[in-house]
Amino acid sequence: MGRWGIATLAAVAAVVTACSPSAADDATGDETTTSTTRTPRITDDSGRPPVTFDPCYDIPDDVMNAAGYDAAKKEVADYPMGTHTFLGCTYRKDDHVPGVRRGYSLSILSGNVTLDEELAKNGSIATETSINERRALLKIDQENSAACKYVLQTNFGVVFFNRLYNKDHAGEVPQSEWCSRMEELVISLEPFIGNK
Template identity: 75%
Template structure:
């Protein structure tokens, strides 16, 4: 498993990292003061790559995640400064327990300043090029990474990755055809928020 895969899996396991968002800047406009939504990234690196301009925990509205069945009140912030690149992450749980089928899902959303082409070069063996709302993207399903589904979207600063882990509640394997069930809808709902 590559370094970014380890980052994504670590994000699923991370609980309780606390961080507060950078404050919005006030900009004087005529006699009025307008507040911009631009914030200073929580983490930057000295790689020369673009700063990660999308922060999943602070830029995805809670009502979007709540509508998708994830409890946004329990989201967990995660940061992954790697020196040569950076990832800002957020983890969510969806506890829609179906006895004998599943306990729910863990979802990690990571925004990083690596390119989609770098991601494709790293995971090309398990990646399929797709489009989400007209945006270039990858769907990654790795048979060695059981019960996991990953969507990776291109952005102005790099990529946004959505990794969902299916928490089964039954013996035996979950059919691979179920690993990505309903993920397309969630990713499509969040896609317009990226780079805005």
């Protein structure tokens, strides 16, 4: 497809393919939270930095469970694209409110493209902001209603937080609900990116 925005959104929407992480499986408890280096499970030959933040393994399951997302059902994904790489993790939050929503789907995607590249591609739907003093974008696309996206800058590239509101009613989801409490979630997860 050529453009990572289209390719990654299509990939996230597609069936997620599980993969076998390398050193992540061998880490336990304290090693996972205190380790500052990890061999990336996917690399590319683009000359871009390796993706060193792996959302499925660097965000503790108990943190996601406390946020209401069932970490036991998380799905690991990767998107090696030759010119760049994305490591992904998807979660579901099944807080069904009949007639209102069925819950949320959350995709966290870590990639070695830059925030400036993302801003150049999606500036029409992006607003510059910051999360815990980290440069970020908030993306709201009128053509992708009920989705809320934050993109955070990292040393290797960016981390996308993409949440979809799964409605349980006919009609549109009010725009005021698309990002409801999403900023608080991203603020709580940002520290796990660390200085990567």
